[in-house]
Amino acid sequence: MIFNQIERISNLLRAEERKEGGEYGLQAVHMETLYYLSKCNRFSDTPASVTEYLQLTKGTVSQSLRVVESKGLIKKQTDACDRRVIHLKITARGKRVLANSMPPSLFSNALEEMPLETKAQLQTALDTLIKACQKENNSKSFDVCGSCRYCQPVDDKTHFCGLTKQPLSNDDIQLICREHTLIQTNE
Amino acid sequence: MIFNQIERISNLLRAEERKEGGEYGLQAVHMETLYYLSKCNRFSDTPASVTEYLQLTKGTVSQSLRVVESKGLIKKQTDACDRRVIHLKITARGKRVLANSMPPSLFSNALEEMPLETKAQLQTALDTLIKACQKENNSKSFDVCGSCRYCQPVDDKTHFCGLTKQPLSNDDIQLICREHTLIQTNE
DNA sequence: TCAATATAGTTTCGACTCGAAACTATAAAT
DNA sequence: ATTTATAGTTTCGAGTCGAAACTATATTGA
Secondary structure (H helix, E strand, O other), rough: HHHHHHHHHHHHHHHHHHHHHOOOOOHHHHHHHHHHHHOOOOHHHHHHHHHHHHHHHHOOOOOOHHHEEEEEEEOEEEEEOOOOOEEEEEHHHHHHHHHHHHHHHHHHHHHHHHHHHHHHHHHHHHHHHHHHHHHHHOOOOOHHHHHHHOEEEEOEEEEEEEOOOOEEEEEEHHHHOOOEEEOOOOO | HHHHHHHHHHHHHHHHHHHHHHOOOOOHHHHHHHHHHHHOOOOOHHHHHHHHOOOOHHHHHHHHEEEEOOOOEEEEEOOOOOOOEEEEEHHHHHHHHHHHHOOOOHHHHHHHHHHHHHHHHHHHHHHHHHHHHHHHHHOOOEEEEEOOOEEOOOOOEEEEOOOOOEEEEEHHHHHOOOOOEEEEOOO
């Protein structure tokens, strides 16, 4: 029953993405890519990360990125330390498209209409579901730094990533990281 | 925030559909088509209904259906009353594929793990969200007969559809109908 | 240190999606 | 009986998608 609902909402979302993206000659997967890039941290804005997030092949993603780049929505930047790595930066134009389209108005309006209490319940329940899926997938949780086992508080303004050995700001820890690892729970 | 979660779950679902479908040479949209056909009623198993449900164009759907048919998962049947209309029937093979793949195990397992109370809250909250989306879309709600304004109870075993003038069984009213219309609420 | 191996990304191919527009066929309306 | 509407198909071009071969850079290790 819940799966029916998820499946339906997923189709609604995809239809909206097609509709919104269509105005700019974009496909649904382009919108999903752009949206991911707007939510991920500075270690996770690479073709490989997009590939893992969407669970496609790197060849497929490479082609889609070429299209999105050709429309002037992202820009490629070679990493300074590792010249194999490319960072995908959303352009000003890309940000405008994204701001107009995501979330699609169908969802922002529907969510606005919902009672606050129902929204709070929905958020908590979805969080439980996502965590269960992440556990089930047992790798690649693609969540925000704040909920990662490697994230350590330093003071009230900074945190520290035990994996990349990099400092993280309060803004940083709200971004999605490809290296995100679930906090271990003993059961 | 809730939108982030929905977007993530939607990507997880699509990835699972690709994975499960891939074993049979099927694409994600093929899985969604098959799943829809397994959940819809006898008035709604047509190419036009699939088109409206997925919000694609009829040309696109026509081609996808040809592929799904060529793999022996559905069969086309011309309607007896209106020879323009085609009914899409899932074959035994199609049913087997569907039973193996939908819901994908990632979701059935994750849902199994969730506490009953959380599940109940999730279901209620998702229902509210879907209803809000249906209202926002103001047409094409694609929901089960039971929640349609045209559905009238006759006795404890049968109902009656005021639109198609057809009797509906208790099983029937749990299937998705393309003519589904929201019960009007005065606000 | 230099060769083997691993990693990040691109390219190419073939099957398929997707929208748009032209098309066929049947039914309904006038 | 002729329009008009509806259901579905076909064709075209751009793009997705996976698989496999490819380039380029980093890392490993003998």
